[in-house]
Every structure is written in structure tokens, then in C-alpha cells.
Amino acid sequence: MVSENLMGKVVDEETYYLCMNEDCDVVYYNLNNERVFYKEDVKVPIWFKKDANPKYICYCNQVTEQQIINAVLDDGAKNIKDIIRLTGAMKNGKCEINNPLGKCCSPFIQETINKALKGYKCNKEEQTYSMKRLDVEDES
Known part of the structure; x- marks a missing residue:
């Protein structure tokens, strides 16, 4: 789901969470390495996000x-x-x-x-x- 140019920042062994807050720009985040992917970092619009x-x-x-x-x-x-x-x-x-x-x-x-x-x-x-x-x- 993350844009091709950011795939290098995704660590396969890590667990990523999905932010379900419709007002938040964060889509995926990781608690261990504080890695965050925003709406503009993903390939498709996230349906439950407001815009x-x-x-x-x-x-x-x-x-x-x-x-x-x-x-x-x-x-x-x-x-x-x-x-x-x-x-x-x-x-x-x-x-x-x-x-x-x-x-x-x-x-x-x-x-x-x-x-x-x-x-x-x-x-x-x-x-x-x-x-x-x-x-x-x-x-x-």
C-alpha cells in the first residue's frame, strides 16, 4: 500500500498499525521504530479518512x-x-x-x-x- 519510493522504509519484520481516526493524516505507524506513513505516502485513498x-x-x-x-x-x-x-x-x-x-x-x-x-x-x-x-x- 505504501508508495514505491517509500518501500525501502518498510521493515518486513516490524508490525505496523493502521490509524482508524478519520481526521488524522497518519495511515500506518510503527511503535518500535517510530516510522509513520501519511495519506500522501500510500498508493490509494483510504476510504475511512474524511477526504x-x-x-x-x-x-x-x-x-x-x-x-x-x-x-x-x-x-x-x-x-x-x-x-x-x-x-x-x-x-x-x-x-x-x-x-x-x-x-x-x-x-x-x-x-x-x-x-x-x-x-x-x-x-x-x-x-x-x-x-x-x-x-x-x-x-x-
């Missing part, structure tokens, strides 16, 4: 959060199987290599499906969608 663009959920097939949301809203996807069929996510995956977390993206696909199903309401008569804000309390 990630594009926001890949499936790195192996470059499926974005928006593509998954669109599959739910526009194509009626309700589960991971639907998302795989509609977007190509999780096909030919090598998650341990391609995903910054080093693991399968299926839990994050499901989380995105849930977010879309919960956060968007469809007006069947008008066939329009509206986003319900998930990050603030309803003031009405």
Missing part, C-alpha cells in the same frame, strides 16, 4: 461507496450477493494485498448497504429519494 476520493469500499475491484449506495437506491440491492452481481465487488479479490486493512471488504460492504437502507427514504409515488441526515439529531 478520501474516491472512497473505495472494495479495493480489489475499485468499487466505491457511492456505487454501492446507487446499487441499493437505484437497482434495489438488499444484500452483499446483490452488490456483487451489480457492481462486481469481491470478484477476484486479494484483500490481504489490496485492502488497506488487509482483510475482506464484505463487512464494509454490508455496513454501506445498511447505511443506504437506513439513510435514504424513497417516496414511491414520486419515485424520488431523499437523504436523512445520520450525523445530527432531527430538529423537528
